[in-house]
Amino acid sequence: MSRDPIRPEIRELELSGIMKIATRALGDPDVIPLWFGESDVVTPDFVRQAAVRALGEGRTFYSFPRGVPELRGAIRRYLARIYGVDVHPDRIHVPGSTMLTVTIAGQCLLEPGAEIVLIGPYWPNIRNVARVCGARVVEVRLEEGPERWWLDVDRVAAAIGPRTRALYVNSPSNPTGWVASGDELAALVELCRRHGIGLISDEVYHRHVLDDPGGVAPSVLPLVGDDEPVFVLNGFSKAWAMTGWRLGWMVAPKSLVEPMAVLCECNNTGATTFAQWGGIAALEEGEGFVRDFVARCAANRDLVMEILGTHPRVHLLRPAGAFYAFPRIEGVGDSLAFCRQVLERAKVGIAAGYTFGEGNESHVRLCFAIAPERLRTALERLRAELERR
Numbered sequence: 111m112s113r114d115p116i117r118p119e120i121r122e123l124e125l126s127g128i129m130k131i132a133t134r135a136l137g138d139p140d141v142i143p144l145w146f147g148e149s150d151v152v153t154p155d156f157v158r159q160a161a162v163r164a165l166g167e168g169r170t171f172y173s174f175p176r177g178v179p180e181l182r183g184a185i186r187r188y189l190a191r192i193y194g195v196d197v198h199p200d201r202i203h204v205p206g207s208t209m210l211t212v213t214i215a216g217q218c219l220l221e222p223g224a225e226i227v228l229i230g231p232y233w234p235n236i237r238n239v240a241r242v243c244g245a246r247v248v249e250v251r252l253e254e255g256p257e258r259w260w261l262d263v264d265r266v267a268a269a270i271g272p273r274t275r276a277l278y279v280n281s282p283s284n285p286t287g288w289v290a291s292g293d294e295l296a297a298l299v300e301l302c303r304r305h306g307i308g309l310i311s312d313e314v315y316h317r318h319v320l321d322d323p324g325g326v327a328p329s330v331l332p333l334v335g336d337d338e339p340v341f342v343l344n345g346f347s348k349a350w351a352m353t354g355w356r357l358g359w360m361v362a363p364k365s366l367v368e369p370m371a372v373l374c375e376c377n378n379t380g381a382t383t384f385a386q387w388g389g390i391a392a393l394e395e396g397e398g399f400v401r402d403f404v405a406r407c408a409a410n411r412d413l414v415m416e417i418l419g420t421h422p423r424v425h426l427l428r429p430a431g432a433f434y435a436f437p438r439i440e441g442v443g444d445s446l447a448f449c450r451q452v453l454e455r456a457k458v459g460i461a462a463g464y465t466f467g468e469g470n471e472s473h474v475r476l477c478f479a480i481a482p483e484r485l486r487t488a489l490e491r492l493r494a495e496l497e498r499r
């Protein structure tokens with residue numbers, strides 16, 4: 111038999127425990143979907159109008175693969191405003207979605223046989239990026255409780271070995287809602303320096319600090335020099351309700367400007383041109399929207415704590431950031447089977463915990479960014495399902 115030309119890593123790719131549930135009932139009007147990481151809020155009108163204007167002006171052509179200078183300039187001003195840092199425009203890239211920035215950071219740091227340390231529970235797409243690069247994933251799970259999720263930096267240090275090339279951290283975190291402190295991020299930066307490994311800091315939920323709507327979570331950006339092997343990823347999907355726009359940015363080491371131009375070109379040849387004008391409007395006029403949106407998520411978080419968090423079989427640490435709850439449910443040992451059952455019987459779509467890394471078979475993830483009335487109905491259905499079991 112001739113050799114299979116398809117790489118084994120590709121043959122072995124599987125849908126995540128989010129998609130395995132969602133593909134069963136996508137678009138079913140009876141199901142309340144809490145499986146994906148998005149709200150039911152349409153992108154604010156001033157952002158949509160900016161893109162419409164760009165279309166009207168005929169901005170439908172190929173443009174700069176690293177992003178139009180107007181948007182990269184707006185990102186530079188935004189970063190200066192929220193973090194007080196001046197980032198050189200050579201370091202700012204807009205290849206397409208935030209997801210694509212994760213892929214490109216993986217392409218820069220990972221090779222077959224390399225290892226990447228993921229701080230978990232983590233968003234499953236980073237694991238798939240690593241696998242596609244041929245790298246092996248090493249997981250360090252956050253400590254769970256008693257009051258909150260927290261990071262044991264010594265355990266991260268112990269996970270770094272001779273093959274480790276990178277560390278991935280996502281704060282505020284999907285799925286736990288953990289928000290790293292500035293000191294925790296500084297410790298991770300130091301660790302990467304000491305071991306000469308790259309750092310991927312996924313900060314796409316940077317505005318979702320639930321106890322401080324309008325605030326900003328700590329970032330690694332002010333902690334690192336211009337040319338350290340650090341990739342700071344961010345995007346428009348979460349803070350400005352722009353998931354369908356596929357628009358994100360990354361801050362990368364300065365000396366990589368030319369390779370980055372090539373990677374942006376060969377991965378996507380740049381983000382959708384007219385969408386980038388929407389991005390400028392979001393950054394320049396979006397503060398009121400962000401504040402209100404995060405305030406709504408915070409109120410929804412409280413609703414989740416009240417309805418689900420008080421159930422005797424539910425162990426739920428209060429999420430400090432992002433817009434997910436990640437409870438452990440006593441009596442659940444197969445999270446995928448449980449989510450299938452909840453979908454069938456309660457008509458609520460939630461994501462299976464196993465997909466967020468090791469140690470999460472009794473967990474489920476639910477996104478609480480939807481309208482409060484619908485969320486309440488979903489939570490009551492979930493609670494009733496737990497009573498029934």
Ligand SMILES: Cc1ncc(COP(=O)(O)O)c(C=O)c1O
Pocket residue numbers: 147207208209210212233280284312314345346347348353356357358
């Ligand atoms: C942690 C994390 N990083 C990156 C992304 C990708 O964001 P985007 O939809 O902007 O590509 C997501 C999306 O859910 C996410 O949860």
